[in-house]
Amino acid sequence: MSGFEDASAPHWHGHRERLKARFRDGGADALPDYELLELVLFRTIPRRDVKALAKELIAKFGSFGDVLGAPEDRLLEIDGVGPAVVTDFKLIHASAQRIAKAALRKKIALGSWSEVIDYCRTAMAYERREQFRILFLDKKNALIADEVQQVGTVDHTPVYPREVVARALKLSASAVILVHNHPSGDPTPSQADIAMTKQIADVAKPLGIVVHDHIIIGRDGHVSLKGLRLM
Numbered sequence: 001m002s003g004f005e006d007a008s009a010p011h012w013h014g015h016r017e018r019l020k021a022r023f024r025d026g027g028a029d030a031l032p033d034y035e036l037l038e039l040v041l042f043r044t045i046p047r048r049d050v051k052a053l054a055k056e057l058i059a060k061f062g063s064f065g066d067v068l069g070a071p072e073d074r075l076l077e078i079d080g081v082g083p084a085v086v087t088d089f090k091l092i093h094a095s096a097q098r099i100a101k102a103a104l105r106k107k108i109a110l111g112s113w114s115e116v117i118d119y120c121r122t123a124m125a126y127e128r129r130e131q132f133r134i135l136f137l138d139k140k141n142a143l144i145a146d147e148v149q150q151v152g153t154v155d156h157t158p159v160y161p162r163e164v165v166a167r168a169l170k171l172s173a174s175a176v177i178l179v180h181n182h183p184s185g186d187p188t189p190s191q192a193d194i195a196m197t198k199q200i201a202d203v204a205k206p207l208g209i210v211v212h213d214h215i216i217i218g219r220d221g222h223v224s225l226k227g228l229r230l231m
Helices: 013-026 033-044 051-061 064-069 083-105 113-124 161-170 191-207
Strands: 131-137 143-151 175-181 210-218 221-224
Touching: 013 033, 033 051, 033 064, 033 083, 051 064, 064 083, 064 113, 083 113, 113 131, 113 175, 113 210, 113 221, 131 161, 143 161, 161 175, 161 191, 175 191, 191 210
Parallel strands: 175 210
Antiparallel strands: 131 143, 131 175, 210 221
């Protein structure tokens, strides 16, 4: 009947419609992280109230982005999260990475530092092994290429300075930004991180390639070696 809710409808049915309306009217900024996550879960779990599940996921992993980037096995530990939910999360996460990467290519990298950090965090914060990533820049500091050069263990990645510089020369890059992650979550640089950065800079400088920074990404934040005056 017009003007009345269907009494036989589940109690959460009206909540879903109200949430969708708020998203349509105000966009993502009108919703806290757990409600945005509810909208994602609506698609995969159409016949169940998912509010409690969304709140549990945010409480465990920290934010909307952190939930999407969380390791699959840890997501599956949560009651109510199955393979279909994980697939949807990973699809959205991969889409966000691709969009961020495309946006970064259109910007002057060093004039858009927050975009660089956001992209690196999206790509690497929840990786369970160390990755060593290089952003190759042209003379105007625009992004030429973004490549994962090495993947290591949970606490070590072998990096070879001459390979880094050789790749930069092949791409005709004038500068590089080094990025790697700490799976422990703590982005504090180690002495090995500092020494490796100096080695790459020492090999690159005579060939006209500038190492702008070395960024370390962790779940608890990020650290810039340049910002700490360690390079």
